Amino acid sequence: MLHRRNFLRTAAALTGAATFCPQNLWAEVAPGMLVRSDKPLNAEPPLADLVKDFFTPVESFFIRSHGNTPEVDIKTYRLRVEGLVGKPLDLTFSEVKEKFRSRTVAATITCAGNRRIEMSAVKPISGVQWDAGAISTAEWIGATLAEILQMAEIKPEAKHVWFDGLDDVAKKDGGFENFGGSIPIEKIYGHNKPTGNVMSADPVLVAYHMAGKPLSPDHGYPLRTIVPGFIGARSVKWLGKITVSDQPSPNHYVADAYKVLAEDTPAEQRAKDPIYETVTNAAICLPSAGAKLSAGKNSIAGYAFAAGLAGNRIKQVEVSIDHGRTWTKAMLGKKKAGAFTWDLWTADIVLPAGDVTVSCRATDESGFTMPAEKPWNAKGYLFNSWHQVVVSVQ
Amino acid sequence: MLHRRNFLRTAAALTGAATFCPQNLWAEVAPGMLVRSDKPLNAEPPLADLVKDFFTPVESFFIRSHGNTPEVDIKTYRLRVEGLVGKPLDLTFSEVKEKFRSRTVAATITCAGNRRIEMSAVKPISGVQWDAGAISTAEWIGATLAEILQMAEIKPEAKHVWFDGLDDVAKKDGGFENFGGSIPIEKIYGHNKPTGNVMSADPVLVAYHMAGKPLSPDHGYPLRTIVPGFIGARSVKWLGKITVSDQPSPNHYVADAYKVLAEDTPAEQRAKDPIYETVTNAAICLPSAGAKLSAGKNSIAGYAFAAGLAGNRIKQVEVSIDHGRTWTKAMLGKKKAGAFTWDLWTADIVLPAGDVTVSCRATDESGFTMPAEKPWNAKGYLFNSWHQVVVSVQ
Numbered sequence: 001m002l003h004r005r006n007f008l009r010t011a012a013a014l015t016g017a018a019t020f021c022p023q024n025l026w027a028e029v030a031p032g033m034l035v036r037s038d039k040p041l042n043a044e045p046p047l048a049d050l051v052k053d054f055f056t057p058v059e060s061f062f063i064r065s066h067g068n069t070p071e072v073d074i075k076t077y078r079l080r081v082e083g084l085v086g087k088p089l090d091l092t093f094s095e096v097k098e099k100f101r102s103r104t105v106a107a108t109i110t111c112a113g114n115r116r117i118e119m120s121a122v123k124p125i126s127g128v129q130w131d132a133g134a135i136s137t138a139e140w141i142g143a144t145l146a147e148i149l150q151m152a153e154i155k156p157e158a159k160h161v162w163f164d165g166l167d168d169v170a171k172k173d174g175g176f177e178n179f180g181g182s183i184p185i186e187k188i189y190g191h192n193k194p195t196g197n198v199m200s201a202d203p204v205l206v207a208y209h210m211a212g213k214p215l216s217p218d219h220g221y222p223l224r225t226i227v228p229g230f231i232g233a234r235s236v237k238w239l240g241k242i243t244v245s246d247q248p249s250p251n252h253y254v255a256d257a258y259k260v261l262a263e264d265t266p267a268e269q270r271a272k273d274p275i276y277e278t279v280t281n282a283a284i285c286l287p288s289a290g291a292k293l294s295a296g297k298n299s300i301a302g303y304a305f306a307a308g309l310a311g312n313r314i315k316q317v318e319v320s321i322d323h324g325r326t327w328t329k330a331m332l333g334k335k336k337a338g339a340f341t342w343d344l345w346t347a348d349i350v351l352p353a354g355d356v357t358v359s360c361r362a363t364d365e366s367g368f369t370m371p372a373e374k375p376w377n378a379k380g381y382l383f384n385s386w387h388q389v390v391v392s393v394q
Numbered sequence: 395m396l397h398r399r400n401f402l403r404t405a406a407a408l409t410g411a412a413t414f415c416p417q418n419l420w421a422e423v424a425p426g427m428l429v430r431s432d433k434p435l436n437a438e439p440p441l442a443d444l445v446k447d448f449f450t451p452v453e454s455f456f457i458r459s460h461g462n463t464p465e466v467d468i469k470t471y472r473l474r475v476e477g478l479v480g481k482p483l484d485l486t487f488s489e490v491k492e493k494f495r496s497r498t499v500a501a502t503i504t505c506a507g508n509r510r511i512e513m514s515a516v517k518p519i520s521g522v523q524w525d526a527g528a529i530s531t532a533e534w535i536g537a538t539l540a541e542i543l544q545m546a547e548i549k550p551e552a553k554h555v556w557f558d559g560l561d562d563v564a565k566k567d568g569g570f571e572n573f574g575g576s577i578p579i580e581k582i583y584g585h586n587k588p589t590g591n592v593m594s595a596d597p598v599l600v601a602y603h604m605a606g607k608p609l610s611p612d613h614g615y616p617l618r619t620i621v622p623g624f625i626g627a628r629s630v631k632w633l634g635k636i637t638v639s640d641q642p643s644p645n646h647y648v649a650d651a652y653k654v655l656a657e658d659t660p661a662e663q664r665a666k667d668p669i670y671e672t673v674t675n676a677a678i679c680l681p682s683a684g685a686k687l688s689a690g691k692n693s694i695a696g697y698a699f700a701a702g703l704a705g706n707r708i709k710q711v712e713v714s715i716d717h718g719r720t721w722t723k724a725m726l727g728k729k730k731a732g733a734f735t736w737d738l739w740t741a742d743i744v745l746p747a748g749d750v751t752v753s754c755r756a757t758d759e760s761g762f763t764m765p766a767e768k769p770w771n772a773k774g775y776l777f778n779s780w781h782q783v784v785v786s787v788q
Contacts, residue, residue, distance in 0.1 A: 101761060146760075184585055190623075190703045191578055191670035203760065229584075276585035309584045310704035310733065339704065366597060367495060367538075 044133030047285035056136035067169035083244035086153030100143035106337035110135035116380035125380035132283035142207030162249040163236035180251025228340035229308030277308030282362035438527030441679035450530035461563035477638035480547030494537035500731035504529035510774035519774035526677035536601030556643035557630035574645025622734035623702030671702030676756035698756040
């Protein structure tokens with residue numbers, strides 16, 4: 001348990017809106033940001049905003065929260081590292097910034113529930129009704145998790161690393177718990193034992209900067225994990241504790257949620273494994289659904305992101321205006337920033353008059369192509385069939 | 395057990411030298427190839443041959459065998475796929491080539507025992523006395539293991555995939571067994587369940603071509619696995635059987651050998667995990683040790699290879715002629731061919747007259763730099779301290 005949790009909850013009760021204050025938030029988010037829920041705060045940018053820049057401006061970056069946005073007193077803040085380690089640590093914010101090398105990693109982060117709204121249209125699913133905007137890209141700066149674990153003298157029997165946030169998430173029984181995630185140790189070291197020797201060029205970070213500035217409150221200030229290639233739920237905000245273990249975290253968001261389930265029952269939850277890697281996905285961001293366009297050549301633009309094994313890449317993106325009978329290859333943007341970042345793409349397409357359904361699909365270098373249809377699942381995760389928008393052409 | 399094994403052993407007995415015939419081999423290997431043992435056949439190229447081309451010619455590619463080089467009758471050959479699968483398979487050679495997409499992967503393969511001779515100089519180690527030439531790079535063509543396992547309907551409880559060769563390896567008790575390797579399932583699918591959806595751009599192959607031609611007998615004809623980023627022992631030649639399991643292979647070369655051991659005892663073997671990923675390494679290939687050079691500017695050349703997580707890359711290679719007091723940055727070659735291929739490098743260094751020790755070290759993008767010294771281990775694996783050659787300058 002986090003010893004600061006009770007303090008924070010009390011502080012929240014005393015300061016009221018100051019701890020969770022959409023009014024304050026508006027200063028931080030771009031105009032037009034789509035707030036899907038305000039307690040907890042979940043917001044995504046209009047799709048058109050995603051293709052303006054390879055790196056999403058902080059104010060347009062999607063926000064995913066499960067509880068409050070904690071106000072952290074940086075003077076008393078400590079990052080606790082414990083579990084299967086020889087030397088538990090209590091690191092101040094400054095120590096995390098100063099005792100370890102600073103690493104910059106460009107990474108696209110996407111919610112496992114991105115595009116849930118499309119699955120909900122088939123059969124309603126509870127949870128945040130995300131359109132295709134629960135994905136964004138930023139440059140993150142932080143210490144590598146590997147170096148922090150090395151200082152803590154991680155033990156060879158380590159198999160998973162848990163991350164606990166400082167937030168308070170309402171439980172069904174009326175109590176609170178923090179949001180938590182965990183990752184298998186191979187994400188850090190491969191299958192070799194922890195030695196500090198084997199790491200990715202896109203390592204797991206304990207990040208303190210996003211887009212060159214300290215994390216904003218809603219993006220996890222003071223520290224969050226960034227796990228490139230894994231679903232966003234493993235990049236835990238307001239990081240309070242790291243626990244090394246021989247098993248995955250017992251936190252609700254690892255043990256029960258963030259699983260692909262045929263039906264959302266305790267038995268199914270127990271039977272299924274947590275989701276870690278993302279899947280290959282793509283969406284049309286421009287034109288917007290319902291846009292009125294002129295017949296003739298129009299520019300279509302969007303993003304594509306390859307499934308989460310390093311070395312996988314988007315190979316091609318295709319656009320169709322005849323429901324997949326014929327496809328036109330899109331042009332991939334030249335910008336590449338890391339193994340786990342998206343590609344932005346554009347295609348010039350001649351549109352005929354009438355209501356036109358524009359579809360897109362991506363193919364990655366593994367040979368996987370997004371399918372026309374994808375089976376519904378009870379929590380609405382990892383939806384990646386063709387993305388479509390209907391536009392009105394005159 | 396492989397039902398063809400007894401047949402092959404009998405055939406070997408009948409045909410004698412035809413099954414293992416260094417005379418035939420000489421036609422296949424480059425002049426000057428250094429044969430470290432002839433039964434089993436183990437050979438490495440002179441280091442100077444490694445830096446002639448980014449892709450090592452087949453005749454210069456190092457050869458690592460643990461038993462005989464089996465003669466396989468392609469008409470009766472079958473690749474068996476069994477274990478935790480819904481539909482066991484017996485695939486002919488043609489079926490492997492025709493029923494699956496053909497994929498090309500450039501990969502550097504290196505023996506875990508590369509540079510063992512240097513560790514042996516400290517305290518003798520049994521095993522092949524490899525110099526730094528047990529590493530080579532080729533383009534491989536094959537079916538992806540993922541597609542073969544998908545056809546076999548791999549079950550969700552799969553955790554490891556075993557590979558068994560058709561060779562006969564002498565056991566201590568006088569009997570024979572085949573060489574075997576295995577890989578954890580995450581190497582294929584990440585941490586998601588087998589779906590065929592998540593794969594690397596440098597996937598594990600069941601390869602039938604090397605450098606555009608069928609595998610030669612000593613490189614595994616008709617089929618071998620290629621596991622990019624893992625030690626060569628997991629790229630099993632003369633592949634006869636693939637077994638899906640919930641645990642690592644019980645084969646000697648997974649269960650006992652290819653482990654980093656303080657002493658080579660059964661207790662230590664049981665306590666330690668198999669090696670999977672390679673480590674970051676580099677060597678000076680030119681000039682050769684003992685070369686006579688003229689004082690002044692000389693070109694130094696070699697290879698460097700980053701540890702086996704995709705996305706890791708060689709960041710820099712440095713050369714020193716004063717035992718590491720000062721270092722000169724080498725120039726990395728421009729050629730890149732995949733996530734798991736080496737870099738060749740060169741450095742122009744002014745050499746003074748006298749006996750000069752030239753050292754090199756590589757740094758990868760994880761921040762790891764090859765150390766001046768590395769602890770000895772009982773089997774002589776993963777040696778990667780600075781590589782040094784002494785030359786005579788006049």
